[in-house]
Amino acid sequence: MIKNYIKIAWRNAIRQKQFTILNILGLSIGIATCFIIGLYVHSEMTYDTFHEKADRIYRVNQPNIWGDWDEMVSSTGPNVATALRADAPEFEEVTRLLSTGRQTIRANHNNKVNFYNESRYFAAEENVFDVFSFQFLQGDPKTALSEPLTMVMTKETAERYFGDDDPMGKTLEVKDYDGSWKTYTVQGIIAEVPYKSHLQFDMIVSLKSYSEMMDANGWKWIWTAFATYGLVKEGTDMKAFTDKIQAIPPKWAPPTTERIFNQTFDEFTAGHAWTLDLQPLREIYLSESPNFNVFGPSGNPMFVNIFGAIGILVLILSSINFMNLSTARSSKRAKEIGVRKVLGSKRKALIKQFVLESTLFVLAGTIIALVLVQVSLHTFNDIAEVQLALIPYLINPIFLGIVVLFILGLGLISGSYPAFYLSMFEPVETLKGKISNKFRGKGIRNGLVVFQFTISIALVICTLFVQKQLSYTSTLDIGFEKDNILQIHNIEQMGFDTESLKAKFASNSAFSKVGKSFGIPPNIWSGDRYKALGPENDVVQLRNVRAEEDYLDVLGVEFVAGGNFDSSRPNDKYKVILNEKAVKTLGWGSKEMYASDSPIGKIVALASGSEDEFEVLGVVKDFNFNSVHQEIGPLVIIHHQNDKVWDYGGGLSFYSMKLNPELVKSATDLQALVENVKDEIAQMDPSVPFEYSFMDQEFENTFESEQRMGVVLNIFTLMALIIACLGLFGLAAFTAEQRVKELSIRKVLGAKVSELAVLFSSEFAKLIGVSILLASPLAYFLVDEWLKGFAYRTPIDIWVFILAALCAVIITLLTVGFQTVKAASSNPIHNLRTE
Amino acid sequence: MLLNLKNISKWVHSGGQKVFLLKDINFWVNEGDFISIMGPSGSGKSTLLNVIGMLDDFNEGEYTFLDESVHTLKEKHRANLYKQYVGFVFQAYHLIDELTVKENLEMPLLYKKHSASERKSLVGDMLDRFNIVGKKDLFPAQLSGGQQQLVGVARALIASPKLILADEPTGNLNSKQGEEIMEIFTQLNKEGVTIIQVTHSEKNMAYGSRVINLLDGSIV
Known part of the structure; x- marks a missing residue:
């Protein structure tokens, strides 16, 4: 039938x-x-499931203590981990990763010195492989990172550096922040990192390599360059455990706030709760992690x-x-x-x-x-x-x-x-x-x-x-002219004084304007705590960027009050320029009130340890220094030679050039120009990796996922x-x-x-x-x-x-x-x- | 006696009035009869045939088939009864277009759960008997009307029914094809199959042993 x-x-x-x-x-x-x-x-929902102990791994998140306290971020101080080790025996292991940023590396292979620029790079504690299961092809995961100046790398990376030679025990040099070179030894080779991993890397160095910096630095709870992960013991009641660890920041953080800010813990948090969240490993990828301390992709x-x-x-x-x-x-x-x-x-x-x-x-x-x-x-x-x-x-x-x-x-x-x-x-x-x-x-x-x-x-x-x-969004008026701006990266590696390089750029008639800055839109992320001078005023969070006067000309931002820095006035280097939003955030009223109550000449004070005071020199019209996903935030522009404030923007600096459309007409012209700039930099210091971008493209890229x-x-x-x-x-x-x-x-x-x-x-x-x-x-x-x-x-x-x-x-x-x-x-x- | 209808009436309501399709039909059939039902269009011939074939209900009266009271049976039993004893032949043949001649013949056997070998031999017998072996793999559309009706009759016969009900079996055929079909009915009747046919044609009527004339739902 x-x-x-x-x-x-x-x-x-x-x-x-x-x-x-x-x-x-x-x-x-x-x-x-x-x-x-x-x-x-x-596929999106099964990230990080390849780790053997995936079900027991948690990331420790805390409020963004440098900005919006309501936002939970994966950036913690180094001592969150040490406090958890002391007070939370429910964790079998606690490990931390230090986000180091991009590194310049040189290595000798076949008698030739090669320079590399590595961004998939971070430092980790020796027990990192007790928590995460990455497949070791060579070396012992238990001991590979137990000594200072050791590293593990993926097989692909090893081939890039050493070809077919056995990479184990080979050395390479990493440029330190002060320009010196440190020699690291390869102690382990890892198979390719699975693509469904929120941790992506080409190399990991031992955290002990940074012990000097970690010991010297007194900011144990506020140096939030670390991500903290923990492996809980089997059968842990996560709810009770999470409740219990909330006692840790108030117990351990006060010495830091007192030493650095001269504030009690309560004064520092100003009514916000410094909580610790335990986020299951499997949820990290799809949790829309904010832009700090993420070591790989995040899903939407x-x-x-x-x-x-x-x-x-x-x-x-x-x-x-x-x-x-x-x-x-x-x-x-x-x-x-x-x-x-x-x-x-x-x-x-x-x-x-x-x-x-x-x-x-x-x-x-x-x-x-x-x-x-x-x-x-x-x-x-x-x-x-x-x-x-x-x-x-x-x-x-x-x-x-x-x-x-x-x-x-x-x-x-x-x-x-x-x-x-x-x-x-x-x-x-x-x-x-x-x-x-x-x-x-x-x-x-x-x-x-x-x-x-x-x-x-x-x-x-x-x-x-x-x-x-x-x-x-791509045709939106963002408050300045973002087209035809060429940006040269890695300028910080050429030292602080780069006037001779600038002179070279400025002599090129293809560039109509040239300026240096320590951050470039749409990626200005650094910020600090400020207040309008006077005991009665509140501490507020402002974004900041260091720039020289010419950079503001490159951007073509408009001044609504006061004016730009002037290099002929030496005192200008201790003055600041605000945007309208910052004026409002500091409590000085909106633009309509400038005529009767001008912000020019008022004083902004740092509220981060030092109490340095800066006079307001000018106010610029609001412009988008981040992607247009966000509203324009308050911004302080600091003179590039201001030596009273510590470095902003992760120590990076850039030259930005406005192209002269009369002389740069075609893609070929542009190509030739970029080659020319590359040669000029190579002549001055061949170890500086050449990298460039165009600002309009960078803005486009912020909408890449959309x-x-x-x-x-x-x-x-x-x-x-x-x-x-x-x-x-x-x-x-x-x-x-x-x-x-x-x-x-x-x-x-x-x-x-x-x-x-x-x-x-x-x-x-x-x-x-x-x-x-x-x-x-x-x-x-x-x-x-x-x-x-x-x-x-x-x-x-x-x-x-x-x-x-x-x-x-x-x-x-x-x-x-x-x-x-x-x-x-x-x-x-x-x-x-x-x- | 094969079946007996006593005072059978069937009606529908139209505009508040009862319209009789069948009115007070009394009628019996013995095994081996060859009966022709005659009458003008709309006289209720087909309805009567459907009632006899238990495909249609009636409103009043008694119907006995092989000593079973059809009017008291549940629908399911009734269906079993006609499936077991009755074969149908239609004016429009009603072969399944997607099945070949052989497969059309086989279908009733499938529903009666005959084994494959039984089906094969029964289908073979039928094909032989109706001289259509050569056509066994053709589809209905590839046959003439007469040939299709031949298959229709063969299909009705294959499960060895006691009664064949034919509703104007030659209505769509030319006279030569019609004669062939009637010859076959006569032959079957001689072999002991009871046949009731509905027809318009005097010529076809002559093949039968008894005639029932209908007018406006009543026997005259």
Whole structure:
């Protein structure tokens, strides 16, 4: 009997090729899209699971004590770890990583000295490999980092440095902050770091190499350059444990605050709670870690949610399609059902037959989908910048179980409706063909079409707004001219005085302006505690950047009060320039009040240990020194030669040059110019790695993940649209067939082809109209929510909705049009002759 | 006696009025009968045939089939009864388009759970008997109307029913094809199969041993 069912299913499929292809294709595209999204979401959600003790590893987070206390960050002082070792025996191990920033390294290989610039580099304590499981190819993980001036590196890095030579025991030199070189010995080689790791590195040096700095530095609780990780003992009650460690900062931190700030712990925290959070290792990647002390990639939970939702929606859409077309088609088989019943089939047997049939279709669709996934995954990986693979899942019994359940489930659902409905009829009626006339699935089918198009149109609207927001942010007025600015990095490695280099740049007529700064937008992150002079004023957090007067000319920022530094006035180096936001934050009122109460000449005082006072020299108009994701923050611009404040911006410095558009016209000109600058720097110090960037590109890059998401969203929206169109096309074909008799009669009675076409299309147009009405508020809500994450939002314009609606109507008419014309122009004689 | 209908009536309500499709039908059939039901269009021929075939309900009266009271049986039992003893032949043949001749013949046997070897021999017998061995792998669309009806009759016969109900079996055929089918019915009847046919044609009527004339739902 099963053979008979399969046979008839197969022959039906072959006989109605159009339906079969539409049906299986739509389903395959849907399943394939859903699989790809599923792989992506699964991959994002299983970061860091490769560590053997992953379930027991926690990262210790604390408030951002240098800024917003409500923000929990992974940056802790070095002594959080030592305090936990003393007071929290629940931790089997506590280890800390020191973020060291980019390093310049030189190494000798084959009698040639090579220079390297390493950014995937940090220092760690010797027990780091007792906590994390990275695969050692050579060396002993227990002892590799137990001595000062030792390091481990990945195999790839070792090959980069030492070629085919055995890297163990080899040495290389790392440039220290004071310009001297320190020699490190390679004590371990690690296999490539798994890509699904939030800790990414090429080399790790022993933390003991920094013991001098750690001992000398008195800021044990406020030197927040460390990330602290702990491995808890098995069976620890995490809630009680977390409660317990809250006692640690108030107990251990006061000596630091008293020594450094001359403040009690309570004065320092000013009412904020200095808490310690234990964040499970598996959650770190998707927790949107802030920009400090992260040693690798972080995921975006919003993307995971959005894509997960789209994946499920696309799957639902294609399943609906499948059901719709199956149901439509099965009514054509009423006669077969009648015959079967008369010949002795029980209802159960018919249900079995239909369910089996649709299950076979789903199976075919799933197999095609898996092939599609395998074929397109490479392209998707490139676009979304991920490394997904299907094969490992195909041998995973859980995945296969889900696939089998899916096939059976969808087969059952989509087969059961026609099966139950059609098998219910009396055979006499089905034989007489009465069913197709009174087949009542129409309401349900229309409902499903509306549902599909509501989702698709909403996705189209959302996609349009994502594109609109992205173009909006890239053309936003950020308060200065960011185009045509070339930035040269690593200037700090050439010493503090770089006037001779500047003179060289300035003599080049391709540059109209040249200026040095110790941070460049959109990456100005350093900040400190300040207050307006006077005991009654509050301590506030301000961002700061060191710059010379010419740098402000390069940016072209506008002064609203006072003026720029002037090198002819030696006292200017102890003055500061504020932005409007900083003036307001210090409590000196907004721009309208400057005339009566000018901030110029007022005093800003540091509130970080020293109490140095700085006179305000000028106020600049607010400009975006960070990405436009954020609102403009308060900023203090400090003279580059101000020696009363310690270094800001991680000790980095840059030269920025405004290009002269008259002389730099083409990409070739630019290339030549960059080569020229590279040579000039190499002549002065060949050990300085040459690195450059363009400011407008850096701003673009801050939207890289949104841009990538935008592209992926486009693809998925297109898929949803294709699926909906396939469904509509199939349904139009079916309706045309159903109504052919009615249309023929109308034609015989004198209707024109065009009138019939309008009659026929208008039914579908109505459905799309309803979909547009439903989709618009839905999309509005989603877009509104999404835009809330941005400081600068594109307006939610009505024309976008109209555009999407027009697209939907045009697509509908094109999809339905073919069937319309075919049905309306057929010869009525052929259609009216039957019976 | 194979079956007996006593005071059978069937009606529908139309515009608040009772419209009789069958009215007070009294009628019996012995095993081996060949009965023709005659009457103009709308006289209730097909309805009567469907009632006899237990495909359709009736509102009033008693129907006994092989000593079972059909009117007291549950739907499921009724269905079992006709599946076991009745074969149907339709005017429009009602073969399944996606199945070959052989597979169409095989279908009733599948539902009656015959074994594969039994099915093979029974189908073979039928193909032989109706001289359609050469057509066994063709699809209905590849056959002429007469050939299709031949397959329809063969299919009705394959499960050895006691009664064959034929609703205008020659209605879609030309006269030569029609004659062939009627010859086959006569032959079957001689072999002991009871046949009830609905027909318009006087010529076909002549093949039967008894005629029932219907007019507006009543026997005249």
